[in-house]
Every structure is written in C-alpha cells, then in structure tokens.
Amino acid sequence: MPADLLISAALVLSTLALTLVPPLSDLPLRVPVGLVMVLFLPGYALIAALFPHKDDLDGIERVALSFGLSIAVVPLIGLGLNYTPWGIRLVPVVVSLSIFTIALLAAAQARRAPLPAEERFSVPFRQSLRSVKDEMTADQTSRLDKLLTVVLVMAILSSVSALVYVIVTPKEGEKFTEFYILGPGGMAYDYPTEVASGEESIVIVGIVNHEYRPVNYTMLVEFNNRTMLETEATLDHNETWERPTGYVLEDPGPDQKLEFLLYREDNFTAPYRDLHLWVNVSPATGSRGTGGSGETLAERLRLI
Known part of the structure; x- marks a missing residue:
C-alpha cells in the first residue's frame, strides 16, 4: 500500500484509539489528531478513490479538495446519524467517520493497484525530503539562503505548535x-x-x-x-x-x-x-x- 494511504489509515486508527481507550482519551494529543480526522482525512480518502492517476489533479488541488470535501461530508454523516438510534454523539461520529474513511482508502488502493507504477498517484515523501536536504547541503547555496530556509522551517513548526497549544488549552470563557x-x-x-x-x-x-x-x-x-x-x-x-x-x-x-x-x-x-x-x-x-x-x-x- 502506498505511504500516503498507510499514514492516513494509521491516523484513523489513532483517532479511534484516542477516543475509545480510556487511558488514551485523556491525552491532549487527541485534539490535533481529531482535527486532522474531521477536517482532512475523509476528503483526502474520497479524492484518492476518485482520482487514482497522478495526472488527474495536482498537489494543491488535492489538498484544497480534501479540506473542502471533508467539510461537506462530515455534516452529512452527522445528519444520517441523527436518524439512527445512536444519535449525534462523539463515539458514533468517530466510528462512522473511521469506517467511511477506511472504506475509501481501501477503494483507493484497489483502483491504484492495476495501474502502472509510473501512472499511480503517490506522495513523494522521500523525494521531498531529499530535495530539502540537497538544498541545504548544495555548494552553490549561499549561507543566507540556508539561514532563510532554517528560519522558515522553524517558523512553520512554531506556528503549528502554537495552534496545537491554543486548541489543547483553550482560554476560559465568561464565568x-x-x-x-x-x-x-x-x-x-x-x-x-x-x-x-x-x-x-x-x-x-x-x-x-x-x-x-x-x-x-x-x-x-x-x-x-x-x-x-x-x-x-x-x-x-x-x-x-x-x-x-x-x-x-x-x-x-x-x-x-x-x-x-x-x-x-x-x-x-x-x-x-x-x-x-x-x-x-x-x-x-x-x-x-x-x-x-x-x-x-x-x-x-x-x-x-
């Protein structure tokens, strides 16, 4: 299975564990993982199943559609749960989203498998890391370029850390x-x-x-x-x-x-x-x- 589908499936299973297993459900990690599960993974799995060829969509389109479709799909699943005996509660919502996402990831794998390797869509994790490493170590790269790259990476990591902190420790409202x-x-x-x-x-x-x-x-x-x-x-x-x-x-x-x-x-x-x-x-x-x-x-x- 391609790396992007494996990582997506691992995040789905992690969300289930952080929701259903009592010792893990108290960890602050469940908030950022849950946000990824709700806002990105269902749409990404749907896009992966609909467009298995790498030339169907470019990377930016896939990311944008993944967020947009997730925002559209999650309320529809909640609406369906509203007419079931389980209702719109945390555990039924998480389990339903997990089943939906895993099923689409399996469909995406089934549609990619028959395609030639050069035509399948995959996220080039190794190539991206290698290009960053080459950029940092290239002889022609000036010290200023290296410094700016390091500052950019640190700024991104700081922004993500600050977002996670704000979500995990929300400010108290009016008492x-x-x-x-x-x-x-x-x-x-x-x-x-x-x-x-x-x-x-x-x-x-x-x-x-x-x-x-x-x-x-x-x-x-x-x-x-x-x-x-x-x-x-x-x-x-x-x-x-x-x-x-x-x-x-x-x-x-x-x-x-x-x-x-x-x-x-x-x-x-x-x-x-x-x-x-x-x-x-x-x-x-x-x-x-x-x-x-x-x-x-x-x-x-x-x-x-």
Missing part, C-alpha cells in the same frame, strides 16, 4: 450560572400564574454551572417573604440540575410574589440569582380548603 424556570410542559411559557387556593401547581426549576469549577448552590423558594423550601445542589462545571417543583399556595389575593432565590457557596448576604412569578390566587371552591389537612404551607411544597 456564570444559568438559573431558570420553565412551565410544567418544559417550555418557557404557560406558567401557573392563575391558581386556586389549595390546588397544586408545578414549575420546572433549572441550574446550569458555567463557573469552570464545582460550586455548591442553595435554592430557596419564598412566598410573601416566607421561606417555603430550601434545597442544596453541588454541580461540576457544565453540569445541569433540573427538577419539577410542586407547590400549593393557600393565601388568596392578586399579584402575589413567588420568589426563587439562588445562593452560591453558603453566601446568604444577597441572592446570586433570583427569579419570581406574580401569581393571582383565587379563593378555594368546594371542599378543597386547608382546614382539615393539618399541613403547613412549607409542608405542601415539594421537589418531585
């Missing part, structure tokens, strides 16, 4: 916490703002940690300045806490304030985030009063 209330259907509307005294209402309360560290949260639910519920949650970075919260309001009256207060790291001087609903509580109808229940207002609010 914040999401705190939200959804209606009983899980949407940002249809809140229970018109309720009857003694009847249960439900909202969905959510917290999302974007603080780049684990955070201890305390949420209080207050009605007419009385604490009805207190609950705690410890969330890692990017972790979500979402719970349906059922409550019963007993005091009839218009425009009463139901508050959801979020505190961080036991700092109760002021809420870190706060939300509220203005609710109209109508008098109870029928026999659904509170006289015989024996429950306090706090006892009738709960996390489901």
Whole structure:
C-alpha cells in the first residue's frame, strides 16, 4: 500500500484509539489528531478513490479538495446519524467517520493497484525530503539562503505548535450560572400564574454551572417573604440540575410574589440569582380548603 494511504489509515486508527481507550482519551494529543480526522482525512480518502492517476489533479488541488470535501461530508454523516438510534454523539461520529474513511482508502488502493507504477498517484515523501536536504547541503547555496530556509522551517513548526497549544488549552470563557424556570410542559411559557387556593401547581426549576469549577448552590423558594423550601445542589462545571417543583399556595389575593432565590457557596448576604412569578390566587371552591389537612404551607411544597 502506498505511504500516503498507510499514514492516513494509521491516523484513523489513532483517532479511534484516542477516543475509545480510556487511558488514551485523556491525552491532549487527541485534539490535533481529531482535527486532522474531521477536517482532512475523509476528503483526502474520497479524492484518492476518485482520482487514482497522478495526472488527474495536482498537489494543491488535492489538498484544497480534501479540506473542502471533508467539510461537506462530515455534516452529512452527522445528519444520517441523527436518524439512527445512536444519535449525534462523539463515539458514533468517530466510528462512522473511521469506517467511511477506511472504506475509501481501501477503494483507493484497489483502483491504484492495476495501474502502472509510473501512472499511480503517490506522495513523494522521500523525494521531498531529499530535495530539502540537497538544498541545504548544495555548494552553490549561499549561507543566507540556508539561514532563510532554517528560519522558515522553524517558523512553520512554531506556528503549528502554537495552534496545537491554543486548541489543547483553550482560554476560559465568561464565568456564570444559568438559573431558570420553565412551565410544567418544559417550555418557557404557560406558567401557573392563575391558581386556586389549595390546588397544586408545578414549575420546572433549572441550574446550569458555567463557573469552570464545582460550586455548591442553595435554592430557596419564598412566598410573601416566607421561606417555603430550601434545597442544596453541588454541580461540576457544565453540569445541569433540573427538577419539577410542586407547590400549593393557600393565601388568596392578586399579584402575589413567588420568589426563587439562588445562593452560591453558603453566601446568604444577597441572592446570586433570583427569579419570581406574580401569581393571582383565587379563593378555594368546594371542599378543597386547608382546614382539615393539618399541613403547613412549607409542608405542601415539594421537589418531585
């Protein structure tokens, strides 16, 4: 098998190993290898299968088409995965891209094999290295030319190293916490703002940690300045806490304030985030009063 196809297959297998094998999946190397897998290899394998002759395309055209076709093919594979039981997740995407790329590399090898050696496309790795070596050691090459060549190579290597470093160690973004209330259907509307005294209402309360560290949260639910519920949650970075919260309001009256207060790291001087609903509580109808229940207002609010 030609060297370019062997190297491509080795990169595909390396991507699989860096994704599926736990000790390797934590290495920073998986980021640059994954970028090559997503942005270059599928398109290169497709071009290699479609154009096995060395005169079909020149080198620049092959490289440009490899990037362009990869950007076109990867979303199509993701779209297909969206209609499968596996969905668009890391492992299914990597495995699908690997199967696609290996199949095209095999097709490229099958199409190149019958061709005469002088007509097959191949990447002249040895000739390129030899030409660079000859350029560096030729007697007619001036010291200035040699120096410029060394500087150019070092600049390219430095640029690639800087790119890898930026990708592997991304800068932290803005630190914040999401705190939200959804209606009983899980949407940002249809809140229970018109309720009857003694009847249960439900909202969905959510917290999302974007603080780049684990955070201890305390949420209080207050009605007419009385604490009805207190609950705690410890969330890692990017972790979500979402719970349906059922409550019963007993005091009839218009425009009463139901508050959801979020505190961080036991700092109760002021809420870190706060939300509220203005609710109209109508008098109870029928026999659904509170006289015989024996429950306090706090006892009738709960996390489901």
